[in-house]
Amino acid sequence: MEKKNLDWANLSFSYIKTDKRFVANYKNGAWDEGQLTDDDKVVITECAGVLQYSQSCFEGLKAYTTEDGHVVCFRPDLNGQRMEDSCRRLEMPVFPADRFVEAVVETVRANLAWVPPYGSGATLYIRPYMFASSAVIGVKPADEYQFRILVTPVGPYFKGGAKPITIRVSDFDRAAPRGTGNIKAGLNYAMSLHPIMDAHRQGYAENMYLDPATRTKVEETGGANFIFITKDGKLVTPKSDSILPSITRRSLLYVAQHYLNMEVEEREVPLTEVPSFAEVGLCGTAAVISPVGKIVNHDEEICVPSGMDTMGPVLTKLYDTLTGIQMGRIEAPEGWIKRIA
Ligand code: PLP
Ligand code: COI
Secondary structure, three states: OOOOOOOHHHOOOOOOOOOOEEEEEEEOOEEOOOEEEOOOOOOOOOOEHHHHHOOEEEOOEEEEEOOOOOEEEEOHHHHHHHHHHHHHHOOOOOOOHHHHHHHHHHHHHOOHHHOOOOOOOOEEEEEEEEEEOOEOOOOOOOOOEEEEEEEEEEOOOOOOOOOOEEEEEOOOOOOOOOOOOOOOEHHHHHOOHHHHHHHHHOOOOEEEOEOOOOOOEEOEOOOOEEEEEOOOOOEEEEOOOOOOOOHHHHHHHHHHHHOOOOOEEEEOOEHHHHHHOOEEEEEEOOOEEEEEEEEEEOOEEEEOOOOOOOOOHHHHHHHHHHHHHHOOOOOOOOOOEEEOO
């Protein structure tokens, strides 16, 4: 199979239309078989639930070319389960996690020419999503839904890749206590657009959101969870009911404990503790591990000891081990890698 002629090493994190996408429709209480299609256009009624009341959710995972030339994806079953949780919370029909994984495999197989080569630094981003497609005018769930998967080759989420970024503490909240912060609802991202644009206009790469009830504890950013490294080498990550349960973060906790013999703590992290950490990182599918060099909270500047030039030593070890597992250089725990081709 011949690869597409792209400048793989210089891709940004943006959409490129690929050959095939997966589409399944939910009608009369059941999902149809679903199929691959060339058609990238979605035609729905002007009164569709997604357009009126934002009834939509999505997932994000990646396919990688391994060192020995296979194409794999990383823990897609967990994305399938998380999408089930998102659907339940939004009164959408569940697309079963096992069918989700099959559809991911089918879609990637149909777009193998778009999977970036090993060593290029790029990956194939996989975006499963679901939306209410039939008309509603009173506030209620729609009767019909569409589940789709698109794929697109991507480079680093933050410009500069592994270069530390500067973020700010946001005056806006990302999620309400007992709200939808723990699911991947489109509405969580719509409301983050103003805070992120405002952050960018002021020169920050991302927002650090605090817990909305007390605004004293670290939650996450708009698109990634936090990991902190203490001066004595422990991994600390915030525990909260209103952050997205990141698959990357859950995997890193395991990698830290079982591959790197590190101690890990998942617990509340007061903002006042942040200046005492040695390294700070963002983790997620898109972000992988992105180092944070500085955190600005109005007049206060927290300069992370690992500095603004490179990723710190412990995050680097975590990054190398996680990406080593994803790219087939390091043996993966049972069930983490799904072979696609
Ligand atoms: N937090 C938010 C708000 C996200 O959008 C994402 C991205 O999916 C993450 C965290 C990281 O989650 P994961 O590691 O499962 O990609
Ligand atoms: C992902 O990491 O997959 C996400 O969905 C984050 C998004 C902000 C791109």
